[in-house]
Amino acid sequence: MSKKRFNVIVAGATGAVGNQMITCLVERNFPVKSIRFLASGRSAGKKLGYKGDEVVVEELTEHSFKGADIAIFSAGGSTSQTFAPFAAKDGCVVVDNSSGWRMDPEVPLVVPEVNPHAIAQYTNKGIIANPNCSTIQMVVPLYPLHKKYGIKRIVVSTYQAVSGTGKEAVDELDNQTRAILNFKDFEKKVYPHTIAFNCLPHIDAFMENGYTKEEMKMVNETRKIMEDDTIGVTATTVRVPVFYGHSESINIETKSNISAAEVKSILEKAPGVKVVDDPQNNIYPMALEAAGHDGVFVGRIRNDESISNGINMWIVADNIRKGAATNAVQIAEILTREYL
Ligand code: 25A
Numbered sequence: 001m002s003k004k005r006f007n008v009i010v011a012g013a014t015g016a017v018g019n020q021m022i023t024c025l026v027e028r029n030f031p032v033k034s035i036r037f038l039a040s041g042r043s044a045g046k047k048l049g050y051k052g053d054e055v056v057v058e059e060l061t062e063h064s065f066k067g068a069d070i071a072i073f074s075a076g077g078s079t080s081q082t083f084a085p086f087a088a089k090d091g092c093v094v095v096d097n098s099s100g101w102r103m104d105p106e107v108p109l110v111v112p113e114v115n116p117h118a119i120a121q122y123t124n125k126g127i128i129a130n131p132n133c134s135t136i137q138m139v140v141p142l143y144p145l146h147k148k149y150g151i152k153r154i155v156v157s158t159y160q161a162v163s164g165t166g167k168e169a170v171d172e173l174d175n176q177t178r179a180i181l182n183f184k185d186f187e188k189k190v191y192p193h194t195i196a197f198n199c200l201p202h203i204d205a206f207m208e209n210g211y212t213k214e215e216m217k218m219v220n221e222t223r224k225i226m227e228d229d230t231i232g233v234t235a236t237t238v239r240v241p242v243f244y245g246h247s248e249s250i251n252i253e254t255k256s257n258i259s260a261a262e263v264k265s266i267l268e269k270a271p272g273v274k275v276v277d278d279p280q281n282n283i284y285p286m287a288l289e290a291a292g293h294d295g296v297f298v299g300r301i302r303n304d305e306s307i308s309n310g311i312n313m314w315i316v317a318d319n320i321r322k323g324a325a326t327n328a329v330q331i332a333e334i335l336t337r338e339y340l
């Protein structure tokens with residue numbers, strides 16, 4: 001085993017995902033030599049815990065990266081677009097969680113269970129992109145099925161937790177729920193409508209084609225990660241009043257003959273996947289049970305009886321862990337083990 005250790009930065013450390021990244025680095029025993037936490041100026045001076053120590057948060061600037069080996073970013077798309085190139089220039093490889101670099105053809109977009117080989121392309125720009133949370137949990141179980149049966153088309157509807165939007169959205173659902181149950185007035189700050197006791201068919205901005213950006217991320221990122229532009233993907237992304245854990249209803253149509261029984265046995269052996277599928281005993285994946293875990297949970301696996309080669313399933317994962325922080329730290333682990 002290599003004893004090499006690395007100078008690590010977490011950028012956006014005070015956010016929902018950044019906090020989880022710190023936890024993941026500790027939980028997974030990442031080979032850290034030194035650690036620094038960066039955020040916007042309004043958080044500079046705050047302290048965050050790390051292995052029993054307190055680490056002072058510094059303001060992220062273009063000079064933050066001298067001497068660092070790896071920076072894991074979750075500070076939003078525009079912050080990453082501005083600052084990741086400064087890190088790369090100083091020889092610090094960026095693993096970026098935002099949407100800022102994902103579709104750049106020179107930047108690898110990686111899910112370790114699917115395309116770990118793509119990490120090698122980090123040398124192009126010094127940046128590796130971490131996919132969107134809804135895309136990650138979809139491709140982990142679909143990739144082994146694509147290899148075996150060839151996926152023609154995916155129809156997905158998501159049921160996404162508020163934590164995907166960040167800390168303020170978690171507070172908003174909490175505050176609105178309390179207010180409504182107590183007949184009090186409340187504010188709408190994060191979402192354009194009440195999220196408590198509601199479902200909003202709207203995640204990220206609307207585009208000219210009538211889809212949201214979140215929906216188009218699922219289309220484009222899936223093809224890039226699976227390295228196959230022929231896969232048809234159509235998505236409807238919905239915000240639901242859940243704190244942690246995204247759920248997805250997924251229908252696939254394959255080129256070759258597929259059956260629910262075979263899918264179950266393939267997924268039982270698939271890396272990163274846990275089959276939770278015993279409906280007779282009310283056992284199926286649920287957000288409340290997936291939250292706090294790193295697995296992608298799959299259940300309700302059944303044949304689509306309306307077409308000859310179709311399967312329906314229900315996929316749940318913790319959007320902050322496997323959907324963001326865990327996946328980014330897994331990428332960083334492969335980078336340190338095989339490339340740095
Ligand atoms: O642009 P995107 O890619 O769509 O991403 C938008 C947001 O989604 C989250 C993340 O929010 C991001 O800002 N996100 C990103 N990738 C994600 C993923 N894969 C993802 N969510 C899920 N899955 P977040 O709240 O989780 O974290 C934001 C972090 O980024 C830091 N940050 C923001 N701007 C920065 C910056 N760091 C450096 N330079 C900048 N210019 C941010 O630090 C946080 O760590 P902060 O100091 O801005 O926030 C610390 C605390 O301040 C509170 N707060 C937030 N907004 C305000 C605020 N306080 C006052 N006024 C505000 N306007 C927060 O509660 C936060 O805890």
Ligand code: L14
Nearest residue numbers: 097098099132133160164165
């Ligand atoms: O592209 O609001 O990584 O739930 C992930 C979650 C953007 C927003 C991304 C949300 C995002 C999002």
